[in-house]
Amino acid sequence: MSRIAQAVAAFAGRPLEEGLIQRHLAPLFSRVLASDRIYLANHSLGRPLDAMADDLAEAVSVWYRGLDEAWAPWLAEQEAFRARIARMIHAPRPDCIVPKASAGQGLRTVLNALPGRLRVLTTRGEFDSIDVILRQYAAMGEIELRWIDADSEGSYHVDALIAALEAGVDLVVVSMVMFMTGQLLDGLEKLAVACHRHEARLLVDAYHAVGVVPVDVQQLGADFLIGGSYKYLRGGPGACYLYLSPQVMGEGLKPLDIGWFAKEETFAYERPDPPLLKQGGDGFLESTPPVFTYYQARSGQEFVQAMGIERLRAYSLQQLALLRGLLDAEGIGPMRGGDGAHGAFLSIYAKDAKAWVQALEREGIVCDARGPWLRLCPDCLTREEEMRTAAKALGRLRRSTM
Numbered sequence: 001m002s003r004i005a006q007a008v009a010a011f012a013g014r015p016l017e018e019g020l021i022q023r024h025l026a027p028l029f030s031r032v033l034a035s036d037r038i039y040l041a042n043h044s045l046g047r048p049l050d051a052m053a054d055d056l057a058e059a060v061s062v063w064y065r066g067l068d069e070a071w072a073p074w075l076a077e078q079e080a081f082r083a084r085i086a087r088m089i090h091a092p093r094p095d096c097i098v099p100k101a102s103a104g105q106g107l108r109t110v111l112n113a114l115p116g117r118l119r120v121l122t123t124r125g126e127f128d129s130i131d132v133i134l135r136q137y138a139a140m141g142e143i144e145l146r147w148i149d150a151d152s153e154g155s156y157h158v159d160a161l162i163a164a165l166e167a168g169v170d171l172v173v174v175s176m177v178m179f180m181t182g183q184l185l186d187g188l189e190k191l192a193v194a195c196h197r198h199e200a201r202l203l204v205d206a207y208h209a210v211g212v213v214p215v216d217v218q219q220l221g222a223d224f225l226i227g228g229s230y231k232y233l234r235g236g237p238g239a240c241y242l243y244l245s246p247q248v249m250g251e252g253l254k255p256l257d258i259g260w261f262a263k264e265e266t267f268a269y270e271r272p273d274p275p276l277l278k279q280g281g282d283g284f285l286e287s288t289p290p291v292f293t294y295y296q297a298r299s300g301q302e303f304v305q306a307m308g309i310e311r312l313r314a315y316s317l318q319q320l321a322l323l324r325g326l327l328d329a330e331g332i333g334p335m336r337g338g339d340g341a342h343g344a345f346l347s348i349y350a351k352d353a354k355a356w357v358q359a360l361e362r363e364g365i366v367c368d369a370r371g372p373w374l375r376l377c378p379d380c381l382t383r384e385e386e387m388r389t390a391a392k393a394l395g396r397l398r399r400s401t402m
Contacts (some may be wrong), residue, residue: 016307044377090216112252118143125183131177156178170200179346180371191222192222202223204220211312249280260288262275262277264277330392353374375393
């Protein structure tokens with residue numbers, strides 16, 4: 001049994017509790033917990049397990065030992081990566097998962113695969129890496145781009161997206177959890193049904209959802225889903241993925257973004273014209289894969305799977321409710337999050353949010369800001385004492401700027 005499995009087994013299915021976490025889980029993170037900073041940026045870059053370095057060392061060691069023979073274990077790890085993501089999002093089979101270096105790369109794969117000049121519908125609330133790709137495709141005349149704005153309170157609603165389908169849309173691109181405010185977009189299943197009724201495709205950005213809330217792509221009904229590992233899956237940058245539904249693959253969607261690993265016989269070195277590609281998601285593979293990223297992502301994915309999303313979510317909501325109460329007592333606000341309608345972080349509206357981040361950094365508290373929103377995200381390792389310290393620091397900061 002691995003160290004991760006042993007640590008999680010100590011909970012015997014019980015809910016998470018700080019004392020047990022510090023006793024059984026914290027030792028899995030001894031390297032990162034050696035810092036005395038209060039880390040509340042887990043929504044930006046997740047804290048890695050000690051095992052991550054060991055997993056990377058394994059990838060290096062098979063290279064040293066086997067040289068060219070390292071390809072067998074390396075490619076096996078790629079398939080293990082695909083299988084872990086498939087289980088996590090309830091994809092029906094591993095080849096629905098196509099490894100990518102970024103979520104944006106997954107979006108480009110979809111934009112380049114769908115035929116014609118696409119009519120794309122999206123929101124003003126998408127993350128910059130997605131937003132800039134859509135804008136550039138539109139600027140180059142590759143797509144026609146339309147936007148849905150937030151309501152007067154800064155929230156987005158699927159009904160507005162559904163109404164916009166009437167004007168003719170080929171692809172809807174929307175986040176499951178909005179990156180600025182943490183809003184969990186309700187009704188995506190209804191949106192998927194409406195998209196298909198209007199012969200449109202639905203692409204969901206789940207970067208702020210996977211590892212935070214249960215995600216079932218089959219229940220969701222999305223045609224495509226993009227995500228990655230460096231936030232809540234604790235896997236660092238580069239280990240991203242594109243999900244393709246079996247329905248989309250079964251309809252014969254042809255990829256443009258491919259490499260030689262998508263060839264039907266990768267190592268036959270034959271060159272039929274047009275190329276013969278593998279079946280299913282394997283036909284969307286690209287060139288020689290960045291195999292170290294799959295090792296890098298392994299421990300974080302295993303940890304989240306062992307803990308269980310439902311248990312992590314319950315504890316996250318408990319922590320966020322406590323932190324929100326502490327911030328309320330300090331007069332901090334307006335604020336969003338800490339309930340079932342939001343993801344794993346709190347967002348505090350502040351015109352000088354970036355200055356607040358810098359001031360907190362000087363006190364050893366790490367968080368970040370996106371636009372006018374200061375974002376705070378504890379993870380299961382965050383202690384109550386740390387949240388109390390952060391809340392008091394924010395209270396002092398607020399009073400000093402009044």
